[in-house]
Amino acid sequence: MQQMNNLRRIDLNLLVILDALLSEQHVTRAAERLHLSQPAVSHALARLRNLLGDPLLVRAGAGLVQTPRALELVVPLAAALAQVQALLAPNAFDPATTQRTFRLAMSDYGAAIVLPGLIRTLRREAPGIDLQISHGSRESMLEGVLNGDIDVAAGVFPEMPHELRSTHLFEEHYACLVDRNSLPADGGLDLPTYLARPHVLLEMRGSGTPEIERALTALRERRRVAVSLPHWSVAPELISGTDLILTVASRGLRDIDQSSLVVVPPPFHIPSFTFVLAWHKRRGGDQALNWLNRRIGEGIER
Structure with missing residues (x-):
């Protein structure tokens, strides 16, 4: 009582x-x-x-x-x-009539990969579903999912908390962006040139690109980072007309204007990585979230 x-x-x-x-x-x-x-x-x-x-x-x-x-x-x-x-919630989820806001966390690289196809799908199939996009370090995105501030996070998460579920979206590898006129005559990029040149690093506090640094450490080498940036949008413009090198996930370079810039493989082995979606196990019965996760996967260009 x-x-x-x-x-x-x-x-x-x-x-x-x-x-x-x-x-x-x-x-x-x-x-x-x-x-x-x-x-x-x-x-x-x-x-x-x-x-x-x-x-x-x-x-x-x-x-x-x-x-x-x-x-x-x-x-x-x-x-x-x-x-x-x-x-x-109603027993049957109907995307055409649902009115709901989802909170997604991802980097600007993730947004460029995930959002174009997803937005087109939502406008066509679920016009009442809105999105709030945020970004942060890998740790802060997972923390947001754990505490309920974020519905789903998209990114690279080498260590996944046991409270979360994840689904594989795609495998990704690294590539280098350089000014076309700064390449050697043979058009390639060798390791001595890579190490001698200054670099642009895309890094959000607490995240960075540890895969690249670990690969160089395995070779007992280091690179000089001349510019460290927290976001992608301006990075290619810094490469044009300079001797700078940008080493990033290759899908982010698909739409680069190659009249002045060129994409080449790194001159050393950097392990590929898995890009995933992560959400909390307690949301397993959320039909709308499950539908959204499926649409995210279907909308990514392979």
């Missing part, structure tokens, strides 16, 4: 607001995410603090931080909300 009385005190909407507050750690941003007024979210936070007997979010400098009790709630709260959503 006491348990039933406790359940009657809980408004499911409070749990949704709590999830947003713990994710955003900011009352105004949580209100914007939920399409509620700031006073309404502040009032809900006061009710949650009273209900749970904990401040949940406390002031630290100019922002709010989670209390230890709040940190304990993040994962089970996300799991509970996902289960409720699955319980209340």
Whole structure:
């Protein structure tokens, strides 16, 4: 009886607001995410603090931080909300009529590979499905899936937490982008030239391209990184007219204008890698997410 009385005190909407507050750690941003007024979210936070007997979010400098009790709630709260959503969802998922937003995490390389085909599919088959795209390091993307902030992450994840499921999308290898006029007369790129030239590195903090550095370390060699960038878009422009070399995943170079730039194989062995989708096991019964994952795989050019 006491348990039933406790359940009657809980408004499911409070749990949704709590999830947003713990994710955003900011009352105004949580209100914007939920399409509620700031006073309404502040009032809900006061009710949650009273209900749970904990401040949940406390002031630290100019922002709010989670209390230890709040940190304990993040994962089970996300799991509970996902289960409720699955319980209340219609038995038959209809992409043509579904109204829903999915949160995807991927690098700009992943976005270039995944999004064009996926967006065309959604506009044709599921116009009510919207996407929110974010990016981060490999670790932060997986952390987002674990805590429920992200529905699915696309990327290279050598170490997959046991709580997550994954599906293989494709195998990828590395290639080098160089200025056509900077190549030797035979048009190739040998190891001494590679090591003597400066390099552009695409690196997001905490991620980078450890596969390339590990391959060079195996040869007892190092390269000089002249420019380190957190995003792809400007990188090819830095190569044109210079002696710089960019070593990246080959699919990102498919649409390069080869009038001034040329794609060549690396002059040493760099192991290929697997590009995957990752989502939480607790979402296994989510028909809409399962449909989305299948469409992502089908829309990638092989």
